[in-house]
Amino acid sequence: MTTAKALHDLTATEARQMIRTGAITALDLTRACLSRIAARDGTLRAWVTVNPRAEAEAATITPDDPRPLAGVPVAVKDMIDTGDMPTTHNSPLYGGHRPAEDAPCVQILRAAGAIILGKTDTTEFAAAGRNAATGNPADPARTSGGSSAGSAAAVGDRHVPLAIGTQTGGSTIRPASFCGAVALKPSWGLISTEGVKRYSTSFDTVGLFARSVADIALLADVYALPPAADPAARPRLGLTRTPHFARAEPETEALFEGLAARLAPVADVAPFDLPEGFEAVDTLHRCVMHTEGAVAFLNLARTRGALLHADFHDRVNLGAGFSQRDRYEAYDRLAALRVELERRMQGFDALIAPSAPGFAPIGRGPGDPVFNALWTAMQVPVLNLPLGGCDLPLGLSLIGTRAGDRALIKTGATLAPALA
Numbered sequence: 001m002t003t004a005k006a007l008h009d010l011t012a013t014e015a016r017q018m019i020r021t022g023a024i025t026a027l028d029l030t031r032a033c034l035s036r037i038a039a040r041d042g043t044l045r046a047w048v049t050v051n052p053r054a055e056a057e058a059a060t061i062t063p064d065d066p067r068p069l070a071g072v073p074v075a076v077k078d079m080i081d082t083g084d085m086p087t088t089h090n091s092p093l094y095g096g097h098r099p100a101e102d103a104p105c106v107q108i109l110r111a112a113g114a115i116i117l118g119k120t121d122t123t124e125f126a127a128a129g130r131n132a133a134t135g136n137p138a139d140p141a142r143t144s145g146g147s148s149a150g151s152a153a154a155v156g157d158r159h160v161p162l163a164i165g166t167q168t169g170g171s172t173i174r175p176a177s178f179c180g181a182v183a184l185k186p187s188w189g190l191i192s193t194e195g196v197k198r199y200s201t202s203f204d205t206v207g208l209f210a211r212s213v214a215d216i217a218l219l220a221d222v223y224a225l226p227p228a229a230d231p232a233a234r235p236r237l238g239l240t241r242t243p244h245f246a247r248a249e250p251e252t253e254a255l256f257e258g259l260a261a262r263l264a265p266v267a268d269v270a271p272f273d274l275p276e277g278f279e280a281v282d283t284l285h286r287c288v289m290h291t292e293g294a295v296a297f298l299n300l301a302r303t304r305g306a307l308l309h310a311d312f313h314d315r316v317n318l319g320a321g322f323s324q325r326d327r328y329e330a331y332d333r334l335a336a337l338r339v340e341l342e343r344r345m346q347g348f349d350a351l352i353a354p355s356a357p358g359f360a361p362i363g364r365g366p367g368d369p370v371f372n373a374l375w376t377a378m379q380v381p382v383l384n385l386p387l388g389g390c391d392l393p394l395g396l397s398l399i400g401t402r403a404g405d406r407a408l409i410k411t412g413a414t415l416a417p418a419l420a
Contacts, residue, residue: 006032012210046120048121049085065113077148077163077164082099083102093307144178145175147171152209155209164207164209168289170369171207172208173185173207173395174356182213184405213385220406235350239352240352249359252357255394256354294315297312334377385416
């Protein structure tokens with residue numbers, strides 16, 4: 001049957017409704033996604049592995065299946081364990097690695113009825129070393145970002161309606177900005193990172209990619225993100241360019257010049273003063289990330305050193321110049337700044353800030369995380385909202401308070417039409 005949209009263009013929410021009513025089958029949807037991958041991925045290179053059993057799994061889904069993601073294809077970043085497909089971490093050390101079972105975040109997707117369509121490319125160990133091979137859906141000569149390159153591109157290029165990735169610095173929000181996807185970096189600790197390659201335990205977070213804010217709300221239900229008070233019908237937003245706005249490109253500068261007027265029909269926007277000392281957060285974040293990374297990769301440096309990329313030996317040897325004692329002092333400073341940030345956010349429904357310096361750069365580098373790492377260090381939820389009217393994909397970050405993810409999503413739903 002024909003539909004207003006091609007099946008591979010459906011959001012997860014739309015697809016679930018059509019499967020429930022019998023307008024399409026899960027097998028129809030899965031085949032449409034596989035056809036899109038076959039047509040596009042030779043150039044884009046978002047996928048490392050495609051599930052050979054995907055059609056057979058989709059064929060078992062019936063219209064009366066009550067599970068929230070029954071029949072919806074989902075992509076999984078290839079440093080998150082899957083028991084039925086390799087998990088390679090984009091590393092020569094793990095080329096044939098087959099985990100014993102799914103990571104809990106994947107188990108939850110399967111329990112919700114999702115079809116795990118395959119594994120998507122990543123920066124090596126989602127940290128450093130080798131870049132993903134993935135290009136940008138809008139211009140394959142440009143990067144899709146790092147480290148969740150394949151997940152962001154697979155959603156942005158309409159291969160799948162949903163994907164999961166991770167963020168330790170900016171690896172969910174920045175690729176989403178580059179690829180035109182809606183994405184949530186949840187509050188730290190709300191989704192289990194067991195079975196996900198560890199880099200920095202203070203920051204590692206499973207991230208969610210989708211095509212609509214409604215789809216992010218659906219995933220919030222699947223992952224049992226905590227309830228939160230509803231935001232105001234007309235949100236009050238704090239605008240911050242962050243201490244690093246000098247690194248913004250002209251397109252981001254232009255966006256922020258007109259942002260208050262663009263949002264005026266749906267929200268009130270006021271300047272927001274970040275806590276004193278916030279300019280140090282990027283350095284504090286790198287201190288914690290690199291010193292925790294030294295612990296995370298010590299075993300590979302000691303046992304598999306010849307095949308381990310030099311970047312990871314540099315981490316282990318504390319090549320960034322931070323000591324382990326520096327890490328504990330950074331913990332204390334960041335904890336104090338989190339408290340002060342949330343105190344200042346009282347009276348605001350969310351903050352708005354850049355998701356990236358600008359459009360995706362040429363090449364395969366991950367891009368600059370300077371507009372993401374400070375919020376990752378604060379452990380707060382961040383929602384990327386794509387902007388319309390730009391020459392290339394560009395996003396805006398909406399930032400909430402810890403455990404306020406659902407309120408942030410509702411605020412995002414109010415803002416999204418004005419931005420798109």
